Amino acid sequence: MKKTYSVTGMTCGHCAGAVTEEIGALDGVESVEVDLVAGGTSAVHVTSTAPLDDAAVAAAVDEAGNYQVVS
Numbered sequence: 308m309k310k311t312y313s314v315t316g317m318t319c320g321h322c323a324g325a326v327t328e329e330i331g332a333l334d335g336v337e338s339v340e341v342d343l344v345a346g347g348t349s350a351v352h353v354t355s356t357a358p359l360d361d362a363a364v365a366a367a368v369d370e371a372g373n374y375q376v377v378s
Contacts, residue, residue, distance in 0.1 A: 308358055312351045316374035317343055326351060326374060329367040333359060348377065 317323055323341040330339045335356045342350040351368075353359065365376040 308356070309352065309354050310359065312353065312364060312368070313348045313377045314341075314351050314368055314374050315348050315377055316372070317341070317349050318345045319343075322372060322374065323349070325371040326368055329371040330364060333363055333367055335359065 314326060317326065320343070323343050327339045327341060330336060330351065330353055333355075336353060336359070337356060338354045340352040342352070344350075353364070361376075368374050368376050
């Protein structure tokens with residue numbers, strides 16, 4: 308399954324790496340790709356083996372730093 312999340316607060320490659328690492332640690336996640344828009348809303352594409360709990364993804368993004376999933 309593939310799903311794209313909109314994430315704010317990322318400004319650099321380090322930010323994208325932190326978000327990738329936290330989401331990647333969730334059960335069932337196969338890959339995470341970030342289309343970074345520094346200072347704007349970045350697209351985070353997640354491929355997983357099953358549907359992910361959106362709250363768990365949002366919590367992982369929050370754990371990565373001062374970032375937030377927006378709808």
